[in-house]
Amino acid sequence: MTYRIAGRVLFDGASAHLPAGSRTGLVGRNGTGKSTLLRLILGEAAPDSGDLLTRPRARVGRLAQEAPDGDVPLIDCVLAADTERAALLTEEQAATDGPTVDAHRLAEIHERLLAIEAHTAPARAARILAGLGFPAEHQSRPVGDYSGGWRMRVALAAVLFARPDLLLLDEPTNHLDLEATVWLETHLASYPGTLLVISHDRTLLNRAVNRIWHLDQGKLVAYGGAYDTFEKTRREQRDVQARAYEKQQAQRQHIQSFVDRFRAKATKARQAQSRLKMLEKMDVLVPVVEDRAIGFDFPEPQPLAPPLVTIAGGVAGYGDRPILRGLDLRLDMDDRVALLGANGNGKSTLAKVIAGRLPLMAGRMQASPKLTVGYFAQHQLDELVPGQTPLWHMRRALPETNDTRLRAHLGRFDFTVRHADTPVANLSGGEKARLLIALMSTAEPHLMILDEPTNHLDIDTREALVAALNAYAGAVILITHDPHLVELAADRLWLVDGGTVAPFDGDMDDYRKLLLERAREDRREAAGAGASATAASPSRKDERRAAADLRARTAPLRKAIRAAETDLEKLAAEKARLEAALADPKLYEGPADRVTRLQIDLGDIGKKTDAAEARWLEAQEALETAEAAAG
Template sequence: MLTIRDITVRLGGRTILDGASATLPQCGKIGLIGRNGAGKSTLVKTIIGELEPDGGAIAMPRRARLGYIAQEAPSGTRTPFEAVLEADSERTELLAESETCTDPDRLGDVHERLLAIDAYAAPARAARILVGLGFDEDMQARPLDSFSGGWKMRVALAALLFSAPDVLLLDEPSNHLDLEATLWLESFLQSYPGTLLVISHERDLLNTVVDHILHLQHGRLTLYPGTYDSFERLRAERAAQAAAARANQEAQRKKLADYVARNSARASTAKQAQSRAKMLAKMQPIATMVDDPSMSFDFPSPDELRPPLVTMDLAAVGYAPGEPVLRRLNLRIDPEDRLALLGRNGNGKTTLARLLARQLEPMEGSLSYSPKIRIGYFTQYQVEELPADSTPLELMTRAMADKPPLAVRGQLGRFGFSGDRATAETRTLSGGERARLALALVTRDAPHLLILDEPTNHLDVDAREALVQALNAFEGAVILISHDRHMVELAADRLVLVDQGTARNYDGSMEDYIDFVLGRNQPKSEAKPATAEDKPARKASTISHNELKALRRKVTEAETRMSRLQRQLEALDAALVDPASAAGELKGLAIGELGKRHTRVAAELEEAEMVWLEASEAMEAVMGN
């Protein structure tokens, strides 16, 4: 059991954790969540002893082993397999002692302990973990220094999982993983025997793995039982209660203020007025649960182009002077297409994205674009490479040098950069803000084709949801590479598998692909690249795709209408409870008129919900066919 007792941490004059307390259940699987900058990593650093708290303490059983990934990735001439095996220090020391020990009694104890910790099965277990994280047999035998930083962090994760600590701490473990490795990690963590505390913004991981949510907000911790979805439902209920309480409090505040203003000057009521004034002063405003109104994504809509936007015919792409990475590419992209590229890291997803973004030329075959096409290409590296001493306004002004200041400010405003945030140095922005800024920069020309390569690594759960909604409202085409399958499922209507040196349409749903990766099913027949003989099927596919686009637009419109009507209904509910609190066009309306409006809006909301349900079911039917 891990206990956090009144932890307070101040950094740079700012209080990050303010009397945070929580008791984590033994062998529980806890998801630590909170907005970017809330202090999640600070809490983990305090737990592992890297930061000394200004107050409070961390308590855990004396012999419990705590495991976390060090900031420095492993390196050197060791292989990943050797690095993982060395993570079990007890096994390594016992094996070394067994080679040199001459005391028969001690040697017997050593071998007994090696059997107890299952030391001789360790190599097979290490290999399984490495395979799950994407290392084939050849990769396991290469020196660590031959790998990129991301792959080295996978080795660090494999070593940590292999060491099997009693309390396992993971900070965004899927950031360096592809979808396939993420799925394997979720399966591994589901059966982990110890206590797990994981910081993650992956909704699916939080729903699949954890049984408690530890929410960090305003420096305090609250532990909720259940998955992330159950936490979200509870949070929505509390938000509604808080909104009603705020409306009620504002009505009381207004009544008190009116009473004080009317009665302070009259001797007969002066005492009562003074008492009400004191009551008014003591009323603390009820905090809203939405504490970051600037979190927004709003992609500018491009002008219309006739399809197709991009056409490939037996194209090949790679990095000269080497061999092509991908061959026999037959791909067509139309306006409003939504493609997700699937496949393990290293199979060529980013290479294909760079080809589409015109950063690479085809080595064979043909590749044609609509003459007036504009392409926006986002990579996670753009976030990391933003100049630290520049401001969003300066960067956007340089990028839109031919545009007036009003247009520059407008583009920044679409992504939540207004007022002081537009003139803040990039070094002061959170990871999520930098990601929004990078997206604002790559979409400044209203691209017809938006290519997003891992756009979610710096975004929290709420920001990811906002990005999904923005992508669904975007009127251009989207190509998405992401290990966040929640985003893929909601934002993509076509899957392309990049594997075995080519790319082909994946005939199945995201659930089918997940089952295939986890070995729960096998493909009925191996998909082949599209050829000239496939024209009739391609025509039928185009008809279905056009139908799908129309249905998706209908779903989005219904969702927008439902959201607007829901807000109207909430305002009417509050006005019916307390007519004096009514605002806007509801102010001054009689109870009878408010009731009529409530009935009408409720009927319209029910109608919008039916439209949404019918369109959603029709969309699922088209996707199923």
């Protein structure tokens, strides 16, 4: 198969075979065409030459690109993904409610429903939602109540529930926390169909797949085994190739030397000509071209006397609603801490407290007077100005620093002269993430807080980040769904769970066992509750009355949530307008006070956005508490 985009060759005579029932990881550097391959398989694009064949009548499914929305309950949204089951149930209802009953067709419907295990569908959908972080009491809530990241989890649950013959997943862990990622690894490892997954999550590629497709220089090369096996095999192959190339080069040089020495001698001319023909017929081996390594180099912070931060008897939260209690923590310069715990348990709240962005509600926090903190979070990608360059962003962060030093700092994070002058809109997701990390480290921080730093980084760049973190002389707090990063870059684990923060005595394997054991206990409790529910279950009338009462009591909270979301949408639109104005080169030809005014307005928008997000979070958590209490 050959395929080009705008004259650039992404696939150059590529060939590969995906066996039925295999679980394959598709790997390669960012920009090589992995997502494009999924589009080709789905028929959304056609190859320029060659063939791309899928088994006839095979059901192909992929993670929806748009998050679901609306008033549909989570469980119903997932159940609807099995379109055959939904159609059969609709037909069954119509057949039984109609004036006449086609007994033969009704029998066929029941037989097919039995074959596709339709009777177990609600329980299976509920298990998938629970695994992705939605407890049973939340599964009847409307999809629209959740933020975009959580709604993408619902989309993932839907495609997993549908069980297509060929499941295509593109970075499925990007919207997950570590707990949901661990569940997904186990689920995909036993997927009953054929799986092709693009992922930069090394642990998922080691635990969930049994084959690797490597996309490199327009070719697809298949390897048996998981990612570590692929990496070892490829390294050995490259070593063999390098030795063979060196040996051939020495042989060619020896032959050429003979030809050069004796070509002019009559007695040796025939031998020289013979060797020259041998040289021409020799298959020329190509040298090993190493991938250019992406670099990270954090600046060295000035040493500070311990401790950097201490918290005693701390209570943290928003408004008058505490999220975390009993915080007794200490951080020193040499600490490498990873925060464990499901999304919503308070990891980001704790990070904001330590960073000095959220004051304690009670208790005492003391930080070194000279402490500087670098804070990285994925939402900061939206704060980059699309029409401006990395160098422009550095000038904005360090207005008193000359361009030579700014370019040198960007160079620490692998921004060449060309990339430093490229508009942000033309940078890849990984390059934007590296720019944010570069901006974060301009103040030579003593403490770096990294909230999901690897979402847009490929495997090689993640390895470079690990090396840089291990060489960094300051303290690090990590919030990540990447177990490999935790294992290599953190030496202390703090578990944020149940409204508290405590050291976790164990490693990532121990934590994975804890999560799996909790999941088993939850399933046992659910099974026991289901077996005893019949006698004690309330009538449908009582259930409807209770649901109506709950809706009435929580109506003000839902209204507050919608109002905050409306404010956030308006603020986002205003922010986009201001950024577009600031990105217009003509602006800088006019009065300087106009630029200053726009920048001040942009700063005010940021403050208003933080306030609206806090209102949304407070109302959302109050709503969840009310619904949980209602049971």
